[in-house]
Amino acid sequence: MSMEAPEAAGASAPGPGEGRRGARIERLRAALSLPTLRRATGLLDGRHKSVFVGRGQDFDDMSFYRPGDDISDIDWKSSARLGQPVIKRYQRESMMSMVLAVDTGRTMAAMAPSGEDKRDLALGVAEVFAYLARMRGDSVALVAGDSGRTISRPARSGAKHVETLLTLLARTFEDLDVPVEGAPAGFYELAPGAPASSLPRLMERVSTWHRRRSLVVLITDTAHPGPDCATWLRRLSIQHEVIVVQIEDDDPLRPGGGRGRDIDLPVEIPAFLRSDKHLADQAAAVREQWRAAVEQVLEARHVEYGIVSSEETLIDSIAELLQRERAAVARGRR
Numbered sequence: 001m002s003m004e005a006p007e008a009a010g011a012s013a014p015g016p017g018e019g020r021r022g023a024r025i026e027r028l029r030a031a032l033s034l035p036t037l038r039r040a041t042g043l044l045d046g047r048h049k050s051v052f053v054g055r056g057q058d059f060d061d062m063s064f065y066r067p068g069d070d071i072s073d074i075d076w077k078s079s080a081r082l083g084q085p086v087i088k089r090y091q092r093e094s095m096m097s098m099v100l101a102v103d104t105g106r107t108m109a110a111m112a113p114s115g116e117d118k119r120d121l122a123l124g125v126a127e128v129f130a131y132l133a134r135m136r137g138d139s140v141a142l143v144a145g146d147s148g149r150t151i152s153r154p155a156r157s158g159a160k161h162v163e164t165l166l167t168l169l170a171r172t173f174e175d176l177d178v179p180v181e182g183a184p185a186g187f188y189e190l191a192p193g194a195p196a197s198s199l200p201r202l203m204e205r206v207s208t209w210h211r212r213r214s215l216v217v218l219i220t221d222t223a224h225p226g227p228d229c230a231t232w233l234r235r236l237s238i239q240h241e242v243i244v245v246q247i248e249d250d251d252p253l254r255p256g257g258g259r260g261r262d263i264d265l266p267v268e269i270p271a272f273l274r275s276d277k278h279l280a281d282q283a284a285a286v287r288e289q290w291r292a293a294v295e296q297v298l299e300a301r302h303v304e305y306g307i308v309s310s311e312e313t314l315i316d317s318i319a320e321l322l323q324r325e326r327a328a329v330a331r332g333r334r
Contacts, residue, residue, distance in 0.1 A: 062086050096215065097155040098133040098140050099240070100126050101206050102169060103220035105146035105197025109176040109190060110221075111250045114310035118247045119173040122219050124314050125245050126169060129217050130162045140165060141210060144172055145202045148195030152209055199225045203232035207239055216240045221247045222291060222307060230297050237301045243325055244298060244305035245318070304328060 065074060065085035073087040108118050133140050134157070141155035142165040151172055153165055177188040199220060206216055216236060218225070225233055225244070236242055298305050306321030308314050 062088060096133075096136070096138045097210070097212060098129065098138055099155070099206055099210050099214050099216045100129060100140065100142050100144075100165070100169075101202055101216055101218045102126060102142070102144040103146065103197050103199060103202060103218075103224060104144050104149065104169075104172050104176070104195075106176055106190060106194035107197055107221055107223060107249070108173065108247070109194070112248055112309055113250045114312070115250075116311060118221060118249075119170075119176075121247045121308050121311060121314065123166065123170060123173070124311060125217075125219050125247070125308060125318065127162075127166055128315060128318055130165065134159060134162055141214075142169065143202065143206050143209065144169055145198070145205060146195040147198035147201065149175075150201070150205055152205065155210070155214070197221075197224055199229045200232045203229065203236045207232070207236055210240070214240050216242045218242060218244045219247070220244070222249050222294070224294065225297055226290070226294055227297060230300070233297060233301050233303065237303055242301075242303050243321060244303055245321065246305060246307045248307050248309040302328070 062075065062078060063086065065071075065079075065087050074085050075088050079085045102122060108122060110118055112118050112121055130140050137157060139155035139157045140162055142151070142153045144151050149172065151168060153161075153168065176191055176194045178191045180187040180189050197220065199218075203218070210216075224246075233242070295305075304321060304325040306317050306324075308317045
């Protein structure tokens with residue numbers, strides 16, 4: 001179940017791309033100076049060995065290990081000879097394309113466990129990855145879509161291009177809402193006929209429109225990618241390097257969760273159902289079965305994935321994801 005976000009349920013809040021997005025961007029950009037994000041930038045550099053096998057990341061020289069360097073770069077034989085840790089340095093690959101593939105289906109208008117709108121977290125993830133690419137001078141492309149819409153912008157570099165992509169993505173998310181008729185400005189509800197997610201369609205568009213090997217960052221929620229995505233995920237992971245960032249869904253039946261409505265239901269979940277422990281346990285079991293199926297699809301293709309559950313932990317979650325992917329590369333899994 002995907003619990004509907006407050007503004008989609010009628011609470012007073014500006015829609016994505018307006019005041020809320022501006023405040024989120026300011027908070028996020030204030031956090032971009034954190035050491036965790038600087039480490040993430042280095043981890044993105046390390047990924048290029050796997051994206052361009054035999055090209056790029058050529059050996060440059062050796063240097064003594066310094067705090068903050070990635071321990072996977074330590075040359076243990078040379079360290080033993082010299083009596084202190086030394087690392088291998090590689091020439092940095094430049095102008096690698098990154099494709100932000102973003103799910104814009106209606107479940108993305110639901111709420112995360114933190115109470116935040118999943119669209120805001122998805123925009124935050126897109127902005128962090130775009131920032132990391134821009135720090136390297138890499139180009140960034142956007143493919144965003146669902147069962148009814150697809151938008152695409154080619155890979156280009158530069159801050160202005162990134163701002164254009166993020167604004168376009170915010171507007172696409174905003175179209176999932178409509179103002180509540182007769183209510184004061186700032187009250188929103190889910191638009192009638194808001195399209196469902198369609199990750200197979202989204203991945204097909206990425207595969208067709210971006211043939212040059214790139215880093216594809218697939219941003220969706222914890223209900224995706226399901227078994228219906230297995231074929232396209234296999235094709236995409238052969239053609240590109242793929243990582244998945246999932247925005248965690250809230251549980252409308254969790255204890256103390258308060259009033260809520262599943263985004264795929266026409267009415268609010270009644271209070272007697274929200275307080276039914278047996279029903280909550282059954283729903284939790286079904287949710288875990290589905291999540292296990294999603295994980296099986298990802299692990300079958302050796303695709304690393306991370307879960308973002310709040311703005312507070314967003315940057316650390318991305319850094320941890322890149323660290324795991326780099327470790328997978330070092331183990332020869334890529």
